[in-house]
Amino acid sequence: MLPEDSGVAPSAVSSVTHYAVELWHRHRIPIILTTLFALGVLRIYVHLTEEEKRELLVLPKIYADDQQDDRIAAKEEKPALEAAKKKVADTSEDDKKIGARQKKGPKRIKGDATKKNGTRITETPTGEPHKIQVLVFYSSLTANTEKIAKQFTEELGESLKEMDAFLTPQVLDLAEADYDEYFITPPKTESGPPIDYFYLILLPSYNIDSINDNFLEHLQETHHDFRIDTSPLASIVGYSVFGFGDREGWPTEEEGFCFQATQVDKWMAKLSGRKRAYPLGMGDWKKDGKERLSEWQTGLVDVLTQIEQNGGLGEGVPGSGDPIESDDEEIEDDGEVLFDDGTGANSKSSGSLEDVEDIGRIMANGKSSATPIAIDFTTEGKQPRKKATPAPPKDMVPKDSPTYNSLTKQGYAIVGSHSGVKICRWTKSALRGRGSCYKYSFYGINSHQCMETTPSLSCSNKCVFCWRHGTNPVGTTWRWKVDPPDLIFNGVKENHYKKIKMMRGVPGVRAERFAEAMRIRHCALSLVGEPIFYPHINEFLEMLHKERISSFLVCNAQHPDQLAALQHVTQLYVSIDASNKESLRRIDRPLHRDFWERFQRCLDILRERRFRQRTVFRLTLVKDFNLEDEVEGYADLVEKGLPCFVEIKGVTYCGTSTSSNAGLTMANVPFYQEVCDFVVALEKALLKRGLNYGIAAEHAHSCCILLASDRFNVDGKWHTVIDYDKFFNLLEEKGPDGDFSPEEYMGPATPEWATWGNGGFDPRDQRVDRKGRPIEVS
Ligand SMILES: Cc1cc2nc3c(=O)[nH]c(=O)nc-3n(C[C@H](O)[C@H](O)[C@H](O)COP(=O)(O)O)c2cc1C
Ligand code: SF4
Secondary structure, three states: OOOOOHOHHHHHHHHHHHHHHHHHHHHHHHHHHHHHHHHHHHHHHHHHHHHHHHHHHHHHOOOOOOOOHHHHHHHHHHHHHHHEEEEEHHHOOOHHHHHHHHHOOOOOOOOOOOOOOOOOOEEEEOOOOOOOEEEEOOOOOHHHHHHHHHHHHHHHHHHOOOOOOOOOEEEEOOOOOOOHHHOOOOOOOOOOOEEEEEEEEEEOOOOOHHHHHHHHHHHHHHHHHOOOOOOOOOOOOOOEEEEEEEOOOOOOOOOOOOOHHHHHHHHHHHOOOOOOOOOOOEEEEEOHHHHHHHHHHHHHHHHHHHHHHHHOOOOOOOOOOOOOOOHHHHOOOOOOEEOOOOOOOOOOOOOEEOOHHHHHHHHHHHHHOOOOOOEHHHOOOOOOOOOOOOOOEEOOOOOOOOHHHHHHOOOOOOEEOOOOEEEHHHHHHHHHHOOOOHHHHHOOOHHHHEEEEEEOOOOOOOOOOOOEEEEEEEEOOOOOOOOHHHHHHHHHEEEEEEEHHHHHHHOHHHHHHHHHOOOOOOEEEEEEOOHHHOOOHHHHHHHHOOOEEEEEEOOOOOOHHHHHHOOOEEEEEEEEEOOOHHHHHHHHOOOOOHHHOOOOHHHHHHHHOOOOEEEEEEEEEEEOOOOOOHHHHHHHHHHOOOEEEEEEOOOOOOOOOHHHHOOOOHHHHHHHHHHHHHHHHHHHHHHHOOOEEEEEEEEEEHHHHEEEEEHHHHHOOOOOOOOOOHHHHHHHHHOOOOOHHHHHHEOOOHHHHHHHOOOOOOOEEEEOOOOOOOOOOO
């Protein structure tokens, strides 16, 4: 109805209304039908586009490259995902069947069945479907598990027979399997259809030294190895572990029932990016072992059936999602250099963990009473600004600190309160006859007889390329309890030998090298931190030398006073990480304000010492940081310090957040050819300055090249190798401050294979790739 004052004549209004009613009566059927049709089309369109989206969310294809992104998307779209899952579960015929089967096994959230004509969704770009190889690993000391594993594998094979996707399961003894082959990355298919792997591990627990310890150590070290992705097994389809134990002796899990299976399960979760396909099973061999195993087996077949149907574990499968694995996953190092203030509370957000640079602030905040006095041994004699109440100094790395946890997880043994020891990868590699580090090629150091250690885990730099995961404490002063040198010396040896002994069951370890390794002959004081930070470094060196253990000491050119007071070492290194002040600040991120002056003083000391110590400049090349345009600058530094040798090495990318925070990526790692070009240019720049240095040796394997002073060239041959016996004899004869020169303990000629142009790989060894496959040396 129109309002009365609208100004439109009533007769006109009534004729329009009449006309409209007339029109409706005449055409109402086509109008209604057309409207219904349009609404129907609209509904179908909306439905189809929604389904498309849901489909992607419901089934993250585990083989898709951007699986991670899918997961994130799925998380963000949780309500939609839930709705979609419910809908698919209600409607899919295939899923109904799976659902029925699953009633017997564990409850699972189903993914969308995208099975097309019976083929798995996992296909190569050419459409070839992947096959799944189930590998059943076991360990066994008294043969129970061995028998069970074989029978289990056979039965599993029977259950999977009808499923096209699966190859016949294989059983593998962990005492014989090469861990590098299976537990760094899954095996690669050389020919035939592409194969994906599903790992099952049957493991009895032993609280005595057994192969399980080696296996666990391998898993742990692989996870913490900075060269390897933290989840290198992420491409396996899934895994599950079953443990055997004995409740009679170990009644509960807290008391050790199946403790090693629990540990393997945790490490596998980490290595595989949480691909636990079925929960950890446990059984008491004497009581319910068989029953539990049979339940586990049923559940597994269920999961494998689902994988065959869906191409993956699907979202939300318990164990492949995000369970809290253990407390140690929670304290994963985030790469920040932390300092524990020792208050007991160790949450980062509470501020109890502080960067040492913040010590001033902590003290100002009234925490000074709990903080020991900082004794700057580098500036000893100066009066502390404020007289603090004397408090007993604390441990540098307390046992309950995150630093301790993190370092031990990376394989370090912490000795006393501030020292560490670790077996380096070259020591392990040499034990297996797979190559030694460049120090063998250049100086004759047997890697399997070399102990890598430090008496000070603390350092005064925070170098961008430091592979120590940023976990070591930093500081400009020694403010901690000081352990006596004999405690450190005995502790590091003991722990080194312990770690060597652990290697005895590792496949490929050569018996003769293992026997030799039980006598330490060399000590690389370069692990983490700054060895000359330790106030009793000279006494520690004396202990090494007394046992005729050579000493290669690396310092960071920040402690000139300690450097000046240092007694004889077999070889004395100074890290030269940049050729100018700005570059050094960017790379080393030194804590000392006068870092450049300290650096210069160290070079002066090295120059003075060059006829008494075998001095080495160690250059670490980082592309876009200190490589380009710095040749001349480095040549100037060599001219200033006149070292006996210059070692030039391409940086190794450690992939921690420390490095990424500093803007370091793989792109900063120079190619070997770039390192070679740099060294050739540096040699030329030195010759231009009238300095007689030449390229003496190379170790292409670790991207390292050695420039040597002509002092070590005899009759046209380089003599970079050291005569260690001669060194100890001279030391015994002349004392730790004795007057003898590096030339006096110069060894035989550098082996031909190590000289420039010959690669530097010891021909006695077999070079292998990361998975232990032989590589032909070109
Ligand atoms: C020396 C020894 C130590 C053991 N330690 C443990 C243990 O710490 N926790 C546990 O649950 N079972 C322990 N067991 C029990 C074994 O795990 C169990 O007997 C297992 O079935 C043995 O498997 P196998 O015959 O394949 O080696 C131990 C057995 C022995 C002989
Ligand atoms: S020098 Fe270093 S890398 Fe070489 S064997 Fe010794 S500890 Fe390992």
